[in-house]
Amino acid sequence: MSTVAGVRSVDLNADLGEGFGAWSMGDDDALLDIVTSANVACGFHAGDPKIMRRTCDAAAARGVTIGAHVSYRDLEGFGRRDIEVSPQQLADELLYQIGALDAISRVAGSSLRYVKAHGALYNRCAHDEHHARAVVQALLDHRGNLALLAAPGSVLVAVARAEGIRCVTEGFVDRAYRADGTLVPRGEPRAVHESTEACVVQALSIARDGIVSHRDGGTIPLAADSLCVHGDTPHAVATAWMVRESLLAAGIDLRPFA
Secondary structure (H helix, E strand, C coil), rough: EEEEECCEEEEEEEEECCCCCECCCCCCCHHHHCCCCCEEEECCCCCHHHHHHHHHHHHHHHHEEEEEECCCCCCCCCCCCCCCCHHHHHHHHHHHHHHHHHHHHHHHHCEEEEEECCCCHHCCCCCCCCHHHHHHHHHHHCCCCCCEEEEECCCHHHHHHHCCCCEEEEEEECCCCCCCCCCCCCCCCCCCCCCCCHHHHHHHHHHHHCCCCCCCCEEEECCEEEEEEECCCCCCCHHHHHHHHHHHHHCCCCCCCC
């Protein structure tokens, strides 16, 4: 959480543009009325040029900051499968995704401001230095002075900061945490919070107190300047709205980090 002129603030982001062709997922327009930053799928786990353009147009019209949600090349698995790929190939594929969304965001009258890894890539970059360096290499090759949105304490954050990349850490309001600070894998029970109330409690705990409860019953520190709501959950819009209203009621302003 950030403090500007004595006012505490946090960013609220969501994963958007995750349809493909005639298939759609989530209510992007409703979420864009709530969040301050949009992680837009770039075509490798979801999204296509038409959806990317539509999502960027809608974000720009609302003044929502645009970020590239980059992934392993895994449309069939929605980017949630661990893919073995060389670091150089991965860096090239990530640069391809970043460049595509950069161009589309500019045509939409906005600009690309940050990058966030998706799914299995996000999780792997918490501990795999080779794939973390591939993400960082793509950012450096792009030369766009983009920020990186990533998990606090991850290898990715350490590698990126060593290269002078601005890192913003995030917490998830709708996902369960393990005692080591990583997310409970989606294949395990209760990995995703089923109630809006649980998401609100977790959001306030992270934003206001800097801690999060883990599945073993204790709490761990979690410093985050951005909170994420997944756009593909059934109650995503209600969750995002209640989180937003609860943060404002607690005296925490909502502002994009980039």
